[in-house]
Amino acid sequence: MTTTTATHRGYWYRHPNLRLAGLLSAPMAWLVVVYLGSLAALFITAFWQVDDFTGQLVRTFTLENFQNVFTTPAYLSTVARTVGIALLVTVLCLIIALPLSFFMARVASARWQPLLIAMVLTPLWASYLVKVYAWRAMLQPESGVLAWLIGPLGLDSPGYGFIGIVITLTYLWLPYMILPVYAGFTRLPNSMLDASSDLGAKGWRTFQSVVLPMIFPSVVAGSIFTFSLSLGDYITAQIVGGKLQMLGNVVQQTYVSNLPFAAAVSTIPVVIVLLYLYAVRRSGALENL
């Protein structure tokens, strides 16, 4: 070994900050310049305008895009509908995930748990588009799978529309709720559950007063995914939504002709997600992601 390399190594060893900078420069350049830079550019564009006659960008500060969104009833109802869908999807995911995760973590034998987890993970990695497409086949009015299943009961498939979107989004994001809630259930110490029953609490009381408060952070962690992923979706509405639109559809339809307006609309889900993250940051959910 030559002395030059030895001093060279020593140099890096004595300068941890330089080593740190060396390791970080490439990833930070990528994420800050490419990603944050693009987001910032988009956000600034939201305050610009498109000239009605020439179709060119007018780079002067204006709040008109935001005023347009918040004074047009059609856009306001789309905002309300999108938030409503996202909340409904989150509640439905929770209703399905709670008993399923509890079963997986506390009822099923330890031997079966890895298989059950794999069964939840597999659809998570199946193509997003394929899953939406599957629900197109499920929901098809009159000749779809759902119509065939519940037809004998005198019911018809809800078809493509509000219910279709809610079911499909619930299906898409369900694993994101199951996994953190499952992990929350497995982390529950047995001693605490025993203590509760020693103090005379029956199963349900223990569940309400001990289990639920303890898995609350996991539930919130799951809800961050189900809520924010639903909020920004537009492909589901295109495929199973019929004529119904979500915020993402408005962005997608306007970004070519009026980028500033599309940018203004797209800040709405981002702001809602950030507000939600801010609201839940004290629950300890962010450590459970």
Place this chain on the structure above:
Amino acid sequence: MSISRSTKAILSLLALLAFGFIYVPLIVILVNSFSTNRSLTWPPSGFTTEWWGRAVDSEGVRDALLTSVLVASAATAVALILGILVSLVIARYRFFGRESISLLIVLPISLPGIVTGIALNNVFTSYLGGLTFLTLVVAHATFCIVVVYNNALARLRRLGGNVEEASADLGAGGWTTFRLVTFPLMKSAIVAGGLLAFGLSFDEIIVTTFTAGPGITTLPIWIYQNLFRPNQAPIVNVVAAALILVSIIPIYVAQRFSSDTNKGGGIL
């Protein structure tokens, strides 16, 4: 907590229903790919393997598959390098702004895909001369970093710093330690992270729509373009079914390679 027998029975039933909800749509796609019906009509009136043959022969499908593999490979390669670098920093250094970096890495997949999509689209088309194959790779790599990072970080945390200190005590420099000690110990976590990144890129549709150059058709884009064409429905069914079968592979491999599966309930 003692769970009564009736509660257990109810829970088992609910779990069964939930798994039914999860798997019935996937099974329907698999069955439909063999259906003689030319639309999504259920139940199938007969079964055939004709569509699978036609899908394999379809030039559009083959080109799209090749494009998807190329994009996903390139994006994964970039994500591997960047993800490993950041995970080393976060696991082994304490400095101001460390928390913001982990937040910055998660951001591309936490924000709605359409926001990431039009933000990148705007910069690429307005300032960097338009969309190409390269812009698509850049976009995909951006949201793939997080899966590599999470897997590598979980492994580094579990390893601790002792082996690296031992290596340094024996006279190895930073690079030698990484090459001979850290990297070999991280390898299986990196394979798992790389596979998940590949899968993430391979399936992505929203950001892809906004950042792919003209004429670049990935497999999800191909499905999307043919979704509403009635005469293509049988082929779309086959491609969808094939994708469901293929998606089992990364799960299986990632589970085998990564012993850090329980990362505190993390998803990625």
